Amino acid sequence: MLVDLTPIEAERIESARILKEQFPDMPEERYWKFIMSYPQARLETGIYFSLTGNLHSYLFKETSRPDFDFNCEYWSEFDKASGVMLTNSYGVADNIEQIKEYFRKQIESTEERYFITITYIYQEGGFRWHKNGPYIGELNPQCECLDDEDFGPDFPGYVLSFHCYQLP
Numbered sequence: 245m246l247v248d249l250t251p252i253e254a255e256r257i258e259s260a261r262i263l264k265e266q267f268p269d270m271p272e273e274r275y276w277k278f279i280m281s282y283p284q285a286r287l288e289t290g291i292y293f294s295l296t297g298n299l300h301s302y303l304f305k306e307t308s309r310p311d312f313d314f315n316c317e318y319w320s321e322f323d324k325a326s327g328v329m330l331t332n333s334y335g336v337a338d339n340i341e342q343i344k345e346y347f348r349k350q351i352e353s354t355e356e357r358y359f360i361t362i363t364y365i366y367q368e369g370g371f372r373w374h375k376n377g378p379y380i381g382e383l384n385p386q387c388e389c390l391d392d393e394d395f396g397p398d399f400p401g402y403v404l405s406f407h408c409y410q411l412p
Contacts, residue, residue, distance in 0.1 A: 246290025246350075247357045247411065249304035251281035256303060279303065280361075290359045291340065297363040297405055306359075311412040334407040335377030336365070343406045346380050350408060357411040366402045367391055376405055 259279045263270065276282030277295050281303040285293045294300075301307035301314055337343045343360060344351060350358045365371045371390040373379060381403065387393050390403065 245353055245357060246359060248286065248289055249281075249292070249306050249359055252303060252305055252308065256281045259300075259303065287340065287362065291343075292359065292361050294361040294363050297361070297407070299361055299407070299409065306411050307409070309412060313410065313412070332377050333409070334405070336373070336379045336381065337404050337406060338381035338383060339404065342380050342382075343404065347408050350410075358408055359411065360406055360408045363405040364402045365390065365405050367393070367399075371403075379403075 256279060259281075260272070260275050263275055263278055264272070276284035277293070279285070280292050280294055280300050287293055299307065299314070301312065306312065307314070335346070337346070340362065343362070347358070347360065350356065365376075367390050369391070372388055373385050373390065374388065379385060383393075383395050383399070383403070385393060393399075
């Protein structure tokens with residue numbers, strides 16, 4: 245099941261202090277884009293926005309534990325019941341609904357707890373499809389880089405990079 249994380253308030257405050265020190269002209273209402281434990285970064289239950297795609301594990305009680313598997317080693321295990329590899333822990337999608345469908349088995353689990361981070365990847369910037377896990381969306385990539393794709397006028401100009409983590 246997807247679960248919300250518990251922010252460590254002292255870490256959020258310290259991160260905000262450092263951000264203010266480094267970027268004094270940045271308005272505080274934009275801090276949430278850089279600090280995942282701000283309430284605005286929670287998109288829905290168990291799904292969080294990450295500007296950089298990195299998990300700031302020190303910001304949450306559940307992910308700062310020594311037994312949290314930051315490297316997602318469990319994803320390389322076989323599903324004994326089906327005899328196949330588990331769903332890849334990261335990839336690229338068009339929208340959150342595709343991501344939730346991709347992780348349906350994990351979301352429907354009543355025994356295991358998960359959360360997902362999402363990063364918007366805009367068309368400019370050098371994003372390469374093959375280095376970022378499976379693409380599970382409906383577009384038809386033809387180029388190595390997202391920059392070079394022409395998906396037509398209905399394309400919003402971005403895709404979502406995602407990563408699903410299991411909690412201990």
